[in-house]
Amino acid sequence: MQNIDKKKIRLENRKYKKITGVPHPFLKWAGGKRQLMSQIDPFIPENFDNYIEPFVGGGALFFYLLPDKAILIDNNPVLVNAYQVIKNNVDELIELLKQHVNDEKYYYKIRNIDREEEFQEWTLIERASRIIYLNRCCYNGLFRVNSKGFFNVPFGRYKNPNFCNEKNLRIIHQILQNVKLIHGSFELCIDFAKKNDFVYFDPPYSPLSKTANFTSYTKENFDEKDQLKLKFVIDKLSKRRVKVLLSNSNNDFILKLYENYHIEIVKAKRAINSNPCKRGNIKEVLITNY
């Protein structure tokens, strides 16, 4: 009975979202899954307790599901700070966002502030407002930093970027009140996931070829060793009867690594790729242990 009720609430939430258009991810994020929801939906377990997303990024599935209780993890400190500020200081954040302007000279001033000493004095709220503004006004909504950790995406030249969507931010603020936000690596989910929880892993993908390098979300890349560590974590959760769904590339390495799991190949649209020829439909995998 309890499980049926939970499903009903989730469906109600989704209906509400359809009518109002909110909440939705407050950032554009490389590898974001917003366009893939109809393909992912059939693989969402009917019922589960906690929802855990260890590579949350823009959180497309989290905002689609709107679970009652959730734990969101990411190792990008700038991103996790933005979630934390929306959770704890949404009024001040909105005030600061309203002060930004969509102008190239102003954009570069805000972008390059992280190279200056004065940036050390910036509050966490100012930093969150900066990154939400940059994300909406930069080229393709990329988050990319150089080897020194400085944001280096050029101006996007959008006519009317919506960097202060007050309604969306206020609803997200409410939703996040029941959510634990963690800055750290994906392995941390082991400390929280229990039987009948649902964990969705959407890591930086294993490259399709040796030359195809994926976008760097932070200074560190996610390499083959990390993919193996992730498999180890997924095996451990599976033994605990945690429900696991994993998105990844459709390549031989991943297919072999997860040969004992259920693998479904789905079509995906890649919107963010520095090479325009490589944008378009490609195949990805959805892997489950149920």
Ligand SMILES: C[S@@+](CC[C@H](N)C(=O)[O-])C[C@H]1O[C@@H](n2cnc3c(N)ncnc32)[C@H](O)[C@@H]1O
């Ligand atoms: C493909 S994106 C997730 C996209 C997300 N599903 C969405 O819809 O926007 C992968 C995320 O993993 C994060 N990440 C990379 N390495 C990580 C690690 N070792 N632990 C936790 N998060 C990591 C990146 O910062 C990035 O936000």
